Amino acid sequence: MSTQFHELSVADITRETPDSVCVAFDVPEALREAFRYKPGQHLTLRTTIGGEDVRRSYSICSGLSEGRLRVGIKKVPGGVFSAFANDNLAAGDVIQVMAPQGRFAVDVSENAANNYLMIAAGSGITPVLSIIRSTLEGEPMSEVTLVYGNRETASIMFREELEDLKDRFLDRFRTVHILSRETQDVPLFNGRIDAARLEKLASAGLIQPGEADGIYICGPGELIDEAADAVAALGADRGRIHFERFTADGTPHKASKAALEAAQKGATVEVILDGVSKNFAFDDPSKKVVDAAAAKGIDLPFSCKGGMCATCRCKVVEGSAEMDANFSLEPWETEAGYILACQARPTSEKLVLDFDAV
Ligand SMILES: Cc1cc2nc3c(=O)[nH]c(=O)nc-3n(C[C@H](O)[C@H](O)[C@H](O)COP(=O)(O)OP(=O)(O)OC[C@H]3O[C@@H](n4cnc5c(N)ncnc54)[C@H](O)[C@@H]3O)c2cc1C
Numbered sequence: 001m002s003t004q005f006h007e008l009s010v011a012d013i014t015r016e017t018p019d020s021v022c023v024a025f026d027v028p029e030a031l032r033e034a035f036r037y038k039p040g041q042h043l044t045l046r047t048t049i050g051g052e053d054v055r056r057s058y059s060i061c062s063g064l065s066e067g068r069l070r071v072g073i074k075k076v077p078g079g080v081f082s083a084f085a086n087d088n089l090a091a092g093d094v095i096q097v098m099a100p101q102g103r104f105a106v107d108v109s110e111n112a113a114n115n116y117l118m119i120a121a122g123s124g125i126t127p128v129l130s131i132i133r134s135t136l137e138g139e140p141m142s143e144v145t146l147v148y149g150n151r152e153t154a155s156i157m158f159r160e161e162l163e164d165l166k167d168r169f170l171d172r173f174r175t176v177h178i179l180s181r182e183t184q185d186v187p188l189f190n191g192r193i194d195a196a197r198l199e200k201l202a203s204a205g206l207i208q209p210g211e212a213d214g215i216y217i218c219g220p221g222e223l224i225d226e227a228a229d230a231v232a233a234l235g236a237d238r239g240r241i242h243f244e245r246f247t248a249d250g251t252p253h254k255a256s257k258a259a260l261e262a263a264q265k266g267a268t269v270e271v272i273l274d275g276v277s278k279n280f281a282f283d284d285p286s287k288k289v290v291d292a293a294a295a296k297g298i299d300l301p302f303s304c305k306g307g308m309c310a311t312c313r314c315k316v317v318e319g320s321a322e323m324d325a326n327f328s329l330e331p332w333e334t335e336a337g338y339i340l341a342c343q344a345r346p347t348s349e350k351l352v353l354d355f356d357a358v
């Protein structure tokens, strides 16, 4: 898994809704292999804004059949990168882009006959759109149902693309638009996506969570938690429910007693990245490994710094560490010793982290 950045130029930018844009990148032949992706994965974009090095994760929204790499970026109030992308980024600009990452993804197989349920809200449609297009085009026997929540019709990202897909795959693609600030003819479709609405959609036969081979949920944290519990209660196998969070819960965490003691005793952290090993003293427990390393001049891979993207994933090969939050590693990974360096502090005097472990 390469966490190197490559320079890509913006091929074009199209306005999706009044507060979102779709950014397409040209991928030169020499970088095609590096940017090969699975539908659902994301890119880390990096640039300098106001003199600051800024990097953020954006899910790929293009389908595998497209030659271009596209991402959809929704402007958030006060947001640094999303405002830059919506207001200043232009065709021809060059952005640093990390190769695709992430496990919220599907393997498309021509012989598969899958039944997918997608649940998305707002900009959460981006990875889901890539999965929908890629599976409908690449798996002729698979079916997809999308439940998509927005405020009103005008704020629906990729509305036309979804309509086109519906026209092309009439018998295999169903969409249910839920709108919170616009009244539709069918009362069931008015409001928010929550447990009660998912239950009613199931009772009406519009979704069948128990029959789904894969359920992919993307949107705000509360929607993910509530929808995942609701579809599980409706018979979905927990192992088939996948989710991608775009935002952290924002709860501040303090270092535990063990982490404070380790820092006081002069803990050292050794990091192994691209086969090279570096050491630094972990003397400030208010920081976590990625920031503590940066303060000592060591650049480790990261993107969201919120425990969501797993770009900073590494394996503890010696010592122990605690994490403040984990929204991306699966139970088998934490059991196998993987941690998120952006969320970790050492709880032992020596901590060795391998960023090359796959
Ligand atoms: C794996 C992953 C994939 C992502 N994919 C996409 C994508 O495809 N499209 C997309 O638009 N975004 C996506 N995001 C979110 C994106 O990375 C940024 O967090 C978002 O664009 C805000 O960045 P910013 O610099 O504009 O805001 P910041 O300057 O970082 O934050 C400004 C304020 O906005 C709040 N905020 C941050 N993100 C959001 C949000 N999504 N909604 C509401 N408030 C927010 C922050 O808490 C803060 O108060 C993804 C995030 C992750 C982790």
Ligand code: FES
Pocket (backbone or CB within 6 Å): 301, 302, 303, 304, 305, 306, 307, 308, 309, 310, 311, 312, 313, 328, 340, 341, 342, 343
């Ligand atoms: S940088 Fe995203 S999880 Fe650590």
